[in-house]
Amino acid sequence: MEYFSVLVVDDEEDFLETIVKRLNKRKISAIGVKSGEEALEVIKERLIDVVILDIKMPGGMDGIETLREIKKIQPICEVILLTGHGSMETSIEGMKLGAFDYLLKPVKLEELLPKLAGAFEKKDAQDQKIRGAQIKKLFRYS
Amino acid sequence: MKTAVYTKLRKKIIGITLIVSFTPLIIVGATMYNKIKTIYNHKIEEQIKYRASAQAEAVDIFLKERAAILGAIADTHDFDDMLDEKNLLRIFNLMNQRAGAFVDLGVIDASGQQRAYIGPYDLKGKNYYKQPWCAEVMSKGIYISDVYMGYRKLPHFIIAVRGHENQKSWILRSTIDPDIFGAIVHSAQIGKTGDAYLLNKDGIYQTTPRFKGQILSEHNLDTSLFGSDATIIEQTDHQGHKFIYAGAWLKNKKWLLVISQGAFEEMTDLIATRNLEVIIIILGLIAIILTTVFTTRLAIVGLKEADQKMGELNAQLVQSDKLAALGKMAAGVAHEINNPLAVILQKTGWMEDLLNEEIFQKSEEFNEYKTSLKKIEEHVERARKVVHNMLGYARRMEPRLEDVDVNETINQTISLLENYARINNIEIKTRCYEGLPIIASDQSQLQQVFLNIISNAIDAIGKDGLVEIETTISDSMINVRITDNGPGISQEQQKKVFDPFFTTKQTDKGTGLGLWVTYSIIEKLGGSISLKSQVGSGTTFIVQIPNITPEKK
Secondary structure, three states, X not given: OOOOEEEEEOOOHHHXXXXXHHHHHOOOEEEEEOXXXXXXXXXXXXXXXXXXXXXXXXXOOXXXXXXXXXXXXXXXXXXXXXXXXXXXXXXXXXXXXXXXXXXXXXXOHHHHHHHHHHHHHHHHHHHHHHHHHHHHHHHHHO | OHHHHHHHHHHHHHHHHHHHHXXXXXXXXXXXXXXXXXXXXXXXXXXXXXXXXXXXXXHHHHHHHHHHHHHHHHHHOOHHHHHOHHHHHHHHHHHHHHOOOEEEEXXXXXXXXXXXXXXXXXXXXXXXXXXXXXXXXXXXXXXEOOOEOOOOOOOEEEEEEEEEEOOEEEEEEEEEOHHHHHHHHHOOOOOOOOEEEEEEOOOEEOOOOOOOOOOOOEOOOOHHHOOOOOEEEEEEOOOOOEEEEEEEEOOOOOEEEEEEEEHHHHHHHHHHHHHHHHHHHHHHHHHHHHHHHHHHHHHXXXXXXXXXXXXXXXXXXXXXXXXXXXXXXXXXHHHHHHHHHHHHHHHHHHHHHHHOOHHHHOOOOHHHHHHHHHHHHHHHHHHHHHHHHHHOHHHHOOOOOEEEOHHHHHHHHHHHHHHHHHHOOEEEEEEOOOOXXXXXXXXXXXXXXXXXXXXXXXXXXXOOEEEEEEEEEEOOEEEEEEEEOOOOOOHHHHOOOOOOOOOOOOOOOOOOOHHHHHHHHHHHOOOEEEEEEEOOOEEEEEEEEEOOOOOOO
């Protein structure tokens, strides 16, 4: 598995801390933040491949809003939605806004990892295409 | 208890309507009858009084004419001429020719001796000097007698006038034919019981009455009761019959003309009118009673139906309200439980990750730890399933409208359950209506609905039994009836079967969410679900799916 960077956004501190530890242990560089606002700060400063985003967070920005902002800042950054509420309507809305997939809490890491990989592959492929296009462009004007 | 309420209401409505409609009808009837009776009686009295006075006048004229003729003859003839019987006969014939009703004619001198006589009796030479009328006619000039027997032993009356000549008076006397006189009086009588006669002041008959009594016999009527004008008197005879007497005095105040009539005869018309009125009123009352009872029954039946519908609607509303509230709560609870579960799962995952490190693998209790963690994960999984079922993910999905053949969907569902049913020796029979249209609905959700109900039916029967599935179509709905011959559901439990977490199965075999999810799906699809059950004989679930024609593509 390639190395890639993951941002986990969840208001539940215990969950956040543990999942970050477990991802890091699997050589996936992961950062955890507790709110949508913090997540946007991170996205602005660093290159993030995949975001794991809890849909329902108390106070401040909720998951859907955060997702919209992330896509503005880094359109090719992939987002996996997590929901404990089971509200399909919000999940579907998230998918329409460009989320890669959604998962119902509680979720085993073993289920999460393939989704992460898939999301990264998609993002990577997109990156490759962009890079290829840029190279072509360079050749054309040289 | 409800029936008693309706019966009471019906009695009340009928009672009030009847009282309100009867009272005026009867009051109007009675008042009308009394008014008519008064007017009628008044008319009859007036009529009878008029007849009495008119007849009295006629009799008066008759007597006056006769007296005038006699007076004129006495005034225009000499006493001596009158004694010549040839001459007297000529005069007598002339009188009868002009006026009639004279029976005889006699000439009496001042000493009371009858000097000449024309008539059927041999009265010539009789002396009347001692008779009281003789003196009266000498002093007053005219005299009309009461009816009396006289020399001829026949009831009769006479008119006598005084002639005057050279200071000498004489009397011209004539007998009036009682039959002609009687006939004039009788002409006033009418009807079957009507009578007309003359009475003198003492109540003695002066003419022969039609009934009861003879001329010159006494009538039991008190003549002093009659005033100067025509008067009406009512009397009851010894047989109990009521009679009306109308009396009018003649001008000479000696004779009273009486017209009598049976009161009942006069009332015949009135009684007929009254009977007709009573019949009409009775028919009216019967019509009112029938109409009231009929319309009240109709109204009560309508009310009952409306009540029942309202009751059903209320029950449905209560049910859907309850389930909506529970659904909201469930979603909240799910969130609160899923988050801790997520943490637990991550923590156990982390612990497993750590167990893979060398230090831990050397530990004696390594396996104990590992199995404990597995168990925790298993139970987290169990809790997760419950919560996910509770959320009814199928329910959360907006139904997808596709072309659905309900019969086909049922058959597919049955094929899924066939093995399970066969093992338990349960037969599944279908009676599908072949003409069901293809509808726009959600096939997979409908399948879940049928699956839940049929598998519940199989579980309820246990072993050896029958599940019948029938499809029909009505107006705007496709009806699916799923009937089992299991133990049935008690009234108390019927109210709860659609509640989440209600189950009669053992804890590890059912979550109590199946019928709740089923209910939610059907509601989302715009249909309805209900059940009928009898403990001991089985349960029927009735699913109604709206018959929506798919849009043409």
